[in-house]
Amino acid sequence: MKHLKYLNKFFWKYRIRLFLGVIFIFISNVFALYPAEFVREAFDTVLERKQLESRNINNVLFKYAGLIALFAILKGIFMFFMRQTIIVMSRKIEFDLKNEIYQQYQKLSFNFYKKNKTGDLMNRISEDVSRVRMYLGPAVMYGINITILFYLVISKMLSINTTLTIYTLLPLPILAILVYFVSISINKKSELVQIQLSTLTETAQESYSAIKIIKSFNSQKITSKSFLKSCKEYTKRQLNLVRIEAFFYPTILTMIGISTILIIYAGGIESYNNNITTGNIAEFVIYVNMLAWPVASIGWVTSIIQRAAASQERINSFLYYKEEIKNxxxxxxxxxxxxxxxxxxxxxxxxxxxxxxxxxxxxxxxxxxxxxxxxxxxxxxxxxxxxxxxxxxxxxxxxxxxxxxxxxxxxxxxxIGYVPQDGYLFSGTIKDNICFSNSEKNNSRTIESSKKAKLYTDIKKFKQGFHTLIGERGVKLSGGQKQRLSIARVFYKNxxxxxxxxxxxxxxxxxxxxxxxxxxxxxxxxxxxxxxxxxxxxxxxxxxxxxxxxxxxxxxxxxxxxxxxxxxxxxxxxxxxxxxx
Ligand SMILES: Nc1ncnc2c1ncn2[C@@H]1O[C@H](COP(=O)(O)OP(=O)(O)OP(=O)(O)O)[C@@H](O)[C@H]1O
Ligand SMILES: [Mg+2]
CATH class of the missing domain: 3.40.50.300 (P-loop containing nucleotide triphosphate hydrolases)
Structure with a gap:
């Protein structure tokens, strides 16, 4: 957890959103709580007034149905606000964190890049940041939600009947533990899927880049074979994951079922002894349904936090990497x-x-x-x-x-205007590449630079002139054109x-x-x-x-x-x- 401390500065930065989010979570939970009471009241009224005319009963039932619908809508509205504050906050932090990592990439020296693989560096800014965002958004939101909901529902349940409360809560810890282990297994398996997916993408990408060589060496069969092998492995891992995921929902539903049976049994006895009304049994059934999914999400939230901590540890080790070339x-x-x-x-x-x-x-x-x-x-x-x-x-x-x-x-x-031996070209237009050193793009200077680099006549031949897209690493240009474009770039820099x-x-x-x-x-x-x-x-x-x-x-x-x-x-x-x- 200590690695996640790094993110506290962002929580502080967006504290107003976070605070509003907590308030909205609280309000939405209050609206979620009352319908159970309305159901109880409806039940009890019906049982008490069995002798009443059917018209009156209809009125009473419509009233409660209307109230339940109204509260559901209000709950929905506040849930919308809750997501708008907390999930939006997590996206904003994700933006800040990505920028921070990118800035650090720009500062680090050549030696650093030699020690780290490009794939790892890419993962830091994409995969790891996404995992951290799962903590900042969903985990924080559900964490606060669970805490508030538990507090409200359990105190309500206790105020009605202690014995029934204990029966209701009994299976829930088992559920939380089960979900925790299932989540860990899901995470491990989806990690394996991710790794295989990267291999698969790499294989495919390499064959696109090397298509000239593959065709001229007649090696299509060999590359197809290696792709097929990667693909088979990917499917195998994906099926493994699906199997465990399929286990997830039935487990939760079974546990909810067990809880419901316990409530009906214990509630029946309590009601028979006149400790609670019949309506209370219905009310408790609703409470257990309200608690089950959040309890299940405790396991899920815990595993998200664990994964985020591991990702943040990797991000931190990189953010704290000291620049070797200091200014x-x-x-x-x-x-x-x-x-x-x-x-x-x-x-x-x-x-x-x-x-x-x-x-x-x-x-x-x-x-x-x-x-x-x-x-x-x-x-x-x-x-x-x-x-x-x-x-x-x-x-x-x-x-x-x-x-x-x-x-x-x-x-x-x-x-310094340095034209390296293996001059890198960016996949934009010719003009973007020439004006690379400067954010403002001066037309006449661009033309002049291309003339000095003996590239102007080549550019004139392209239909779109300076706005020609040169493709990834300049694939649309000849070797000499690429070199002259790199040269034009330094002439522009002057x-x-x-x-x-x-x-x-x-x-x-x-x-x-x-x-x-x-x-x-x-x-x-x-x-x-x-x-x-x-x-x-x-x-x-x-x-x-x-x-x-x-x-x-x-x-x-x-x-x-x-x-x-x-x-x-x-x-x-x-x-x-x-x-x-
Ligand atoms: N980034 C690097 N990391 C480790 N060793 C390197 C690196 N760059 C070059 N070397 C080594 O340093 C020596 C000098 O390399 P350098 O690139 O300066 O040669 P060069 O004269 O430019 O060669 P060429 O004409 O092939 O470009 C070589 O033995 C090379 O293997
Ligand atoms: Mg050299």
């Missing part, structure tokens, strides 16, 4: 594009791979740096460190003359530092040249880093670093490196030869 500065001073690496070493914690070893270089504002090197040599890692996606433990990185850790993190990131991480690999040589020319124009006074495997992409840079296994093996301008006749020169010869061949 220490509120300074919003404009960041300039000077970058200095001084003996920087970096090891990826999860794999213990030493990605960078004693890297030092200085890049002045407006200069262009080319980084070249074999795959896995640490090129992207340098880009990650400049964006401060990771903090270094050894060495020093200065940007704009200040230690990177002392810069305002948000300011730093908004000064940052102080441009970082292009191997994002020209699918762009043809002519377009690449033009994009780089535009970049040079754009970045006259802006610092630029171009990461590539190809000499052609970096040769115009003022400074080129050749990385190998995390170390700088050569540094200089294209001219100087060519003169050196070292590894850079050999690479250039090799690539040139390939092109000429």
């Amino acid at each position: 220490f500065s509120l300074d919003l001073k404009k960041i300039k594009g000077t970058i200095e690496f001084d003996n920087v070493c970096f090891t990826y914690e999860n794999t213990n791979i030493k990605a960078l070893k004693n890297i030092s270089f200085v890049l002045k504002e407006g200069e262009t740096l080319g980084i070249i090197g074999k795959t896995g040599s640490g090129k992207s890692t340098i880009a990650h460190l400049i964006c401060r996606l990771y903090d270094i433990k050894k060495g020093n990185i200065k940007i704009s003359g200040t230690d990177i850790k002392e810069l305002n993190l948000y300011n730093l990131r908004s000064s 940052p102080e530092i441009f970082i292009f991480d191997d994002c020209l690999s699918s762009v043809d040589a002519v377009k690449e040249k033009e994009i780089i020319k535009n970049l040079n124009k754009e970045s006259d006074n802006k610092t630029t880093i171009i990461i590539s495997h190809r000499i052609a992409s970096v040769k115009h840079a003022e400074k080129i670093i050749y990385l190998d296994d995390g170390k700088i093996i050569e540094v200089g301008s294209h001219k100087a490196l060519m003169k050196n006749k070292g590894p850079y020169y050999s690479l250039e010869r090799k690539q040139n030869k390939n092109i000429n061949e």
Whole structure:
């Protein structure tokens, strides 16, 4: 239960709704209570006035029937208000909690994402929050309802006859315990159903995404088989659940039946001894029916609370997760594009791979740096460190003359236009993707950016132009178009530092040249880093670093490196030869 304490702040926030909810529950229960009395009075009147004319009896019965109907309507109205306050409150808290979790997701570092699976993270915000909401809404509502109803009904019953009250209440605890165990079993089984459902969805989803490969490998049979297997397992688990659920209602009805028999038996004796009237027996039968379902729901509410506590524990462990990359500065001073690496070493914690070893270089504002090197040599890692996606433990990185850790993190990131190697596109329109860095979408700037990224003519060919929906992760675009869209995105951002991480690999040589020319124009006074495997992409840079296994093996301008006749020169010869061949 201690984990659910976290939610008390929300109860406090919506205290007025909660308070009104309790009042409405109370009123609706008062209206629920009286009809039983009317039934008793109707019975007793009929028995007393047996000798009266039938017309009079009719009048009396109509009066009670009318009263019962009126109270039922009033009860219904207040039940509506009760749901409108408490269930609405739970939905509002659900909204707040989801937002809180989402904000936390945005703050957490890359390392966190490497340690947790996407599915788990999704569950936190959907499945777990739904379970917590079941506690905030239905469990709280029924909990308060049961308490008030018990108080009202039992004190009423006791005021009539103690013996009969005891007989009526006797089977109810057994019912509560039974329902509790049945609920636990239902929960366990529905959990198994949920797990299987996720597997099933995953299997289906994967085959949609990989449809090209499946068809070209002629593997439809294999994938259908694995889907069928998942499906069979799902049906089996679902049937297991249905079986236990089928047991649920008959159990409750049997217990109500036993209670009713006991009342009629004990009530008969009490009435015979003149301790109660005949009408009281009917009244008690109604009370037991009023109590049975709430008693059954005690078991249900308890299991909801248990599940919510387990979910909230998972949510809390995540909400209390400490940010690794902390922002220490509120300074919003404009960041300039000077970058200095001084003996920087970096090891990826999860794999213990030493990605960078004693890297030092200085890049002045407006200069262009080319980084070249074999795959896995640490090129992207340098880009990650400049964006401060990771903090270094050894060495020093200065940007704009200040230690990177002392810069305002948000300011730093908004000064960098990073095109990652595997640029992610969102499933909106082309325009949404270009204007991603800014909430306001400027038309002329969008067009200009797409022109600089050599994407404009492609966009013009689409029927809906900038409003073309690009599909999930940009499936409707070619590889090169995707890359150029990622590039247009940073041109739109117009940052102080441009970082292009191997994002020209699918762009043809002519377009690449033009994009780089535009970049040079754009970045006259802006610092630029171009990461590539190809000499052609970096040769115009003022400074080129050749990385190998995390170390700088050569540094200089294209001219100087060519003169050196070292590894850079050999690479250039090799690539040139390939092109000429
Ligand atoms: N997120 C990560 N977690 C753990 N290890 C990583 C991670 N990213 C990269 N590495 C490792 O760090 C080393 C350097 O990787 P990096 O991505 O910087 O290489 P790269 O030069 O950009 O290669 P490529 O040209 O293939 O993009 C590699 O050995 C890689 O396995
Ligand atoms: Mg890379």
